[in-house]
Amino acid sequence: MATQTEEDYIKAIFKITERNQGAANTNAIAKYLNTSAASVTDMLKRLSDKDYFHYEKYKGVYLTSKGIQMATQLVRKHRLWEVFLAKKLDFSWEEVHDIAEQLEHIKSDTLIEKLDAFLGHPKYDPHGDPIPNAEGKFTLRNQFGLSTLSKGEKGIVVGVKEHDKDFLQYLNQLEIGLGTEVEVIDVVDFDHSIKLKINNQEATSLSYKVTKNIYIKKQA
Amino acid sequence: MATQTEEDYIKAIFKITERNQGAANTNAIAKYLNTSAASVTDMLKRLSDKDYFHYEKYKGVYLTSKGIQMATQLVRKHRLWEVFLAKKLDFSWEEVHDIAEQLEHIKSDTLIEKLDAFLGHPKYDPHGDPIPNAEGKFTLRNQFGLSTLSKGEKGIVVGVKEHDKDFLQYLNQLEIGLGTEVEVIDVVDFDHSIKLKINNQEATSLSYKVTKNIYIKKQA
DNA sequence: ACGGATTTTTAGACTAGCTTAAAAATTAAT
DNA sequence: ATTAATTTTTAAGCTAGTCTAAAAATCCGT
Numbered sequence: 058m059a060t061q062t063e064e065d066y067i068k069a070i071f072k073i074t075e076r077n078q079g080a081a082n083t084n085a086i087a088k089y090l091n092t093s094a095a096s097v098t099d100m101l102k103r104l105s106d107k108d109y110f111h112y113e114k115y116k117g118v119y120l121t122s123k124g125i126q127m128a129t130q131l132v133r134k135h136r137l138w139e140v141f142l143a144k145k146l147d148f149s150w151e152e153v154h155d156i157a158e159q160l161e162h163i164k165s166d167t168l169i170e171k172l173d174a175f176l177g178h179p180k181y182d183p184h185g186d187p188i189p190n191a192e193g194k195f196t197l198r199n200q201f202g203l204s205t206l207s208k209g210e211k212g213i214v215v216g217v218k219e220h221d222k223d224f225l226q227y228l229n230q231l232e233i234g235l236g237t238e239v240e241v242i243d244v245v246d247f248d249h250s251i252k253l254k255i256n257n258q259e260a261t262s263l264s265y266k267v268t269k270n271i272y273i274k275k276q277a
Numbered sequence: 278m279a280t281q282t283e284e285d286y287i288k289a290i291f292k293i294t295e296r297n298q299g300a301a302n303t304n305a306i307a308k309y310l311n312t313s314a315a316s317v318t319d320m321l322k323r324l325s326d327k328d329y330f331h332y333e334k335y336k337g338v339y340l341t342s343k344g345i346q347m348a349t350q351l352v353r354k355h356r357l358w359e360v361f362l363a364k365k366l367d368f369s370w371e372e373v374h375d376i377a378e379q380l381e382h383i384k385s386d387t388l389i390e391k392l393d394a395f396l397g398h399p400k401y402d403p404h405g406d407p408i409p410n411a412e413g414k415f416t417l418r419n420q421f422g423l424s425t426l427s428k429g430e431k432g433i434v435v436g437v438k439e440h441d442k443d444f445l446q447y448l449n450q451l452e453i454g455l456g457t458e459v460e461v462i463d464v465v466d467f468d469h470s471i472k473l474k475i476n477n478q479e480a481t482s483l484s485y486k487v488t489k490n491i492y493i494k495k496q497a
Numbered sequence: 498a499c500g501g502a503t504t505t506t507t508a509g510a511c512t513a514g515c516t517t518a519a520a521a522a523t524t525a526a527t
Numbered sequence: 528a529t530t531a532a533t534t535t536t537t538a539a540g541c542t543a544g545t546c547t548a549a550a551a552a553t554c555c556g557t
Contacts, residue, residue, distance in 0.1 A: 062514065083535055096515055098536055103513080115522060115535060146391040156385050163379045171366040282544065303505055316545055318506055323543080335505060335552060499557090506551070512544090520537070527530085
């Protein structure tokens with residue numbers, strides 16, 4: 058059975074290749090895992106006969122289907138635990154990640170299937186990210202960046218791109234969360250900032266950096 | 278922060294000293310943790326400056342108050358997770374231990390307090406063992422071995438001494454669980470076996486080895 | 498209180514995972 | 528196309544935790 062560290066490496070490679078399209082390079086993995094490039098090379102060499110990924114010296118690394126399956130199951134576990142923490146234990150969306158990072162390593166298939174059922178087979182986690190089902194399939198959604206809306210358009214917040222704690226807490230303060238109704242009152246061409254009605258309250262101004270990181274579903 | 282292995286050692290020492298009264302010896306710890314006596318000695322030496330226990334060569338080991346506190350918190354976490362698994366996820370009492378053994382190592386004080394509240398501050402785990410509160414206090418109970426009952430006496434099952442899977446599954450088969458009502462119909466002096474009515478069904482015969490391991494609360 | 502059995506410790510060695518420093522390979526710029 | 532910058536790998540060594548085999552200490556029966 059894979060160790061916690063092995064799981065961390067596989068998940069890191071998965072996240073990096075998913076984001077960058079193409080092989081994950083040593084430095085990126087080191088940065089993601091807060092370790093040194095030398096450690097990564099070392100680990101890749103030691104793990105490369107376990108069939109989780111293809112590794113070629115100086116060429117980076119990409120997952121095999123076995124590796125992808127393992128990473129997907131980790132993501133599934135992580136996100137289901139996040140739902141549990143948020144929905145059942147009342148944690149806020151910026152608090153769930155760190156604890157789920159630990160919980161995702163608990164070994165028991167039965168546990169995760171029972172947890173899934175207990176939570177009512179949720180399709181999305183507290184940040185709006187899709188939860189793969191037991192077969193590894195993600196349920197995709199027709200979503201847009203809030204920054205792409207034009208003056209007068211309405212939407213419902215369905216997710217966030219950035220998961221940084223400060224960002225999420227800022228959204229809390231603005232009373233923006235999943236399900237929040239927003240309406241674009243004005244768009245400032247100069248800096249792409251937006252004047253926004255949040256749940257029909259008086260309008261607030263949001264920077265481009267913020268609106269780019271909020272996903273919405275368009276509303277008639 | 279203590280590693281998982283450190284936590285395992287502390288808990289082992291706690292369990293052994295609790296059971297045996299007096300210092301825990303090397304062999305007992307080795308057996309409990311499925312490792313070698315040499316590894317235990319080694320670990321005790323390496324951990325002995327962390328103030329969790331007193332260790333004297335050839336004399337065994339006993340916990341300091343710091344060590345006891347840590348062990349108690351581990352027991353609290355373990356048993357709360359067991360309640361979660363049994364009550365919320367519908368695991369049977371013989372299945373919860375192994376998973377809780379992993380879950381007890383998750384690091385987050387908030388998590389455990391929220392879990393406790395979510396479960397309604399339970400006082401006992403699925404085997405009837407008391408759950409220490411946040412301050413480490415156990416709620417004791419006036420209980421007796423089923424083997425101590427005389428002919429005609431009634432009781433309610435409140436716990437088990439033995440946690441072995443086969444034993445617990447045998448009890449499942451007999452339809453004996455926490456809360457089950459039992460009535461002693463007859464006691465056989467020769468082998469101390471007992472004829473028992475379970476939830477007022479027709480009587481079954483239970484060996485001394487079994488009745489010794491069932492705790493009951495006496496019933497008028 | 499002696500000898501044998503048992504328990505515990507020491508010694509030496511192994512693996513997983515990590516580190517820093519230096520060497521080698523690749524990439525990018527003129 | 529050569530040099531310079533960057534990235535990656537190698538080398539050597541560290542810690543936590545494990546093991547086996549052998550030595551030392553303790554315990555126990557007579």
